[in-house]
Amino acid sequence: MTREIAVVAFAQTDHRRTTEELSEVEMLMPVLHDVLDQTGLKTADIDFTCSGSSDYLAGRAFSFTLALDGVGAWPPISESHVEMDGAWALYEAWTKLLTGDADTALVYAYGKSSPGSVRDVLTRQLDPYYVAPLWPDSVALAALQAQALIDAGHTDEPELAAVASRSRADATANSHAQLRGSIPQGDYLVRPLRTGDCPPIGDGAAAVILAAGERARELCTRPAWIRGIDHRIEAHSLGVRDLTDSPSTRLAAEKAGAFERPVDTAELHAPFTSQEVVLRKALGLDDTVRVNPSGGALAANPMMAAGLIRIGEAAARIHRAESDRALAHATSGPCLQQNLVAVLEGDPR
Amino acid sequence: MPEVLKAPLVVEFPFTRSLGPVQSAFLTGLRERVVLGVKTTDGRTLVPPVEYDPVTAEEIRDLVEVAPTGTVTTWAWNHAPRRGQPLDTPFAWVLVRMDGADTALLHALDAPGPDAVHTGMRVRVRWAEERSGAITDIACFEPYDGDPAEPTGHSGEFEAPITGIVAPARLDYTYSPGRAQTAYINALSARRAVGERCPSCRKVYVPPRGACPTCGVATSEQVEVGPRGTVTTFCIVNIKAKNLDIEVPYVYAHIALDGADLAQHGRIGGIPYDQVRMGLRVEPVWTEGARFPDHYRPTGEPDAEYDTYKELL
Structure with a gap:
């Protein structure tokens, strides 16, 4: 390269x-x-x-x-x-x-x-033989993943609610966001996910x-250099995967060089609160990393653009000299099926 | 700005799909109330079975019967079932690891409420009364407190195996054509053709789509064009279209309406098909209550000079 x-x-x-x-x-x-x-x-x-x-x-x-x-x-x-x-x-x-x-x-x-009806539209991307004929909507599949995380002790409903409220609170600084400020966690949409857990x-x-x-x-006065970018995919069948982990994200991040040095910012494409839990674990992000300062996909999730927006938001922070090294992640498919990771850096200040 | 137009749009299609040997055996098995898995080379049993090993990508063909009973590995309570889903009363989505399998199958669990469902609970298949060789031959799962059912040791060979599935799909939309096309359609219903002019290159687009494809800028200045126009090019249609009550052969043409910088298409009538020519001057013919011209007919004017429409070909 x-x-x-x-x-x-x-x-x-x-x-x-x-x-x-x-x-x-x-x-x-x-x-x-x-x-x-x-x-x-x-x-x-x-x-x-x-x-x-x-x-x-x-x-x-x-x-x-x-x-x-x-x-x-x-x-x-x-x-x-x-x-x-x-x-x-x-x-x-x-x-x-x-x-x-x-x-x-x-x-x-x-x-x-x-x-x-995007919940139904997204069923058409699923395995057409064994899964799509059951019309499992996107929230239902994310809820299966969330329950698996709760059963494994990786999260609980209060922690998921905290992800939701932090995201919408951060989005108050993002004039483009659709959901900003104090948004009630609401009722179950598909249990254990409440409306607040969903994008x-x-x-x-x-x-x-x-x-x-x-x-x-x-x-550009401070370009956001793409130091590495890679994308990987999980096995096709949901029942083959460990839904509590995202090995494809971890591998993409490794190939993109994300683990060579710490990042200060991460824009994660986690449409559901529970998916942020999976991604933080897969990427080894600790509390020193600013996650989704834009509010992330929980604040605005235009399909087909929300992943590109993660890269754009991470790059814009580098342009504004608010970040020196940022990770951007995009996902596609049910339960984080396919994942892309990019590592962006600004020139030394 | 007037209200944009909106209309219901249903996209409905049956997908006909052929099956590989493993998929065929699995779905035929469901028809016969037998649940089959496939063994990977490292000895795991995948249910539902697939044609290729998800780890090594090796072709796998070693079918093995598993029990119609199993254990829930995760679940989600769906209090508001949606169209097409397995049950129309509240149910749990479940991943079920069948007894004898190492991976899990997605389906629905019929249970009285979320308090009656937990990961690790035992369930069994409830077979659909009418089965055709589809994942929906499993009507759903139901709670089960007995021992694992014993597989019969089925070989995976069946009489009359199915070789394909037909999967119907229907999606409902509310179509809105946006600002520019709404204005065009509204004008057309008053029998006027109204395009939009590009502020940069000054071309007039009919029908307008809101942007100039050459300059990449928004168009907004409305310009009435036609009603007369010139045939720029045409073809003779010799194949009768389904559900279209037009005698063949007939002529379908590109017509540049006077004042437009883009030709649109329409049928030419009122003239024998073999007398239609480039440069022919035409005008729209409307039928009672129609929202667009039925066809175009000759005006009787002299043909247009080639130079007047050569840029519109």
């Missing part, structure tokens, strides 16, 4: 329960303009564009091609799309920059969960710009 690559800009929408007045491209476009304006780049200056989204969320076939209108994709641009969280689009863009074929990349992701359902988008080497220093 000979090229240094950095996140040089990050933008996100205000995340809201519904954006029915906007089409997907109408929701996305202001974020694209924001992130380009931060660097002074125009679409024509971007060497590679990669996006993450899922047509299932809003029930719109090929919606990502319509979203490209917001980029200004004519004359033809070098472009790709993943039907995954935008964190994986960033991974593809990082790879592209590593090859030397591109010096700058625009990565964006968006999700409109409001047109459908808000909403619409939103995010974008980052990556740049390599000196180009990054021209575009």
Whole structure:
């Protein structure tokens, strides 16, 4: 790995329960303009564009091609799309920059969960033979994981409630967040998870710009250098996994170099309170690490963008010189099925 | 700004999937009230069984029967069952390690309430009355306080094994086309074609999608176009579409409405199919109560010069 690559800009929408007045491209476009304006780049200056989204969320076939209108994709641009969280689009863009074929990349992701019922939509990503025919919704699967953690003595309901309240309290400083301040823990949604343990359902988008080497220093006063990034996946069947641990997260973190030196900040993509418990353990994070100062996915969880936002939030703290070395994590699938870890650093102050 | 349009949208599809030999045996077994697992090379028994070892990725084919009884390894109480789920009364989601297995199966447990459920509790399969070779042949699990049931030592060979499943899926949405397309559709219902102009390159898009795909900026200035237009290119359709009451052959064309910088498509009528040509001038034909033109017909004007529409091809 000979090229240094950095996140040089990050933008996100205000995340809201519904954006029915906007089409997907109408929701996305202001974020694209924001992130380009931060660097002074125009679409024509971007060497590679990669996006993450899922047509299932809003029930719109090929919606990502319509979203490209917001980029200004004519004359033809070098472009790709993943039907995954935008964190994986960033991974593809990082790879592209590593090859030397591109010096700058625009990565964006968006999700409109409001047109459908996301708990049911997400059942369609499950094993189609043995699991999907039972329609186990996303909260139910997270609740099975939470109960396994409680049974194993790794957490209890008061500790989960504390994760929820800390996240929403931190989100008061995040004007983009959907749930901020004092949010009641509420009733059981699927026991042992209460409404407060679950992420808000909403619409939103995010974008980052990556740049390599000196180009990054021209575009950003303190680039967030990607020191390592890796993603790993668990076995397919839930009943094969130890739901109280996340070996894939640990392995991705190891490959990304996260354990070589301590980080001061971690942005974890833990949509459910219980998943933060799993991730803290897998990553060996102690109380010296600032976890989810943005409020995390418990404060805003736009599907397909929430993982990219973790990388963006971690990078933005480095840009603002509030962090020197940060870990960003993104997840996909039920019960932390697939996990990506990036390690970001700023130049010495 | 007027209210955006909204409409229900149902996406419904049956997925037809073929099965590998292990999946086929497992699901056929459920039809016959037999629970099968598969042995990994390190001697573990996976239930539900899979075609490849989740650790080594080796192909695994060694089927072994396990008991229809087991132990709950984790659970979650679902007080509000959702469409498609195994029970329509409150139930527990459970992972169950069948007696004789080393891994757990996801299903539902019929229990009177959350106080009656705990990790480690003993359960047994409640078979569905009608079984077809699907995971839903297990209706659910139910509490059980007896000894582990004895497997019969089934070989995993069945008469008439199933080779595939059909998995129906239905998702319900509320579709909203957003601001720009709402304005277009509202104008169209008054038989007007209204596009939007790009503030940068000045092109007029009909129908508008809210952004200029060349400049990547929002469009907002509304511009009425048409009603007349020019055929820029066309094809002759010779295959009758299902549920479409149009005689073949007919012509489907790209039509650049006067004032628009993007052609849209529509059917051409009122002229023999083999006389349609590039440059033909056309106008929309509306039927009573329709929200969009039924088709376009010739206006009788002279054909448009190629240079007037060559950029719109």
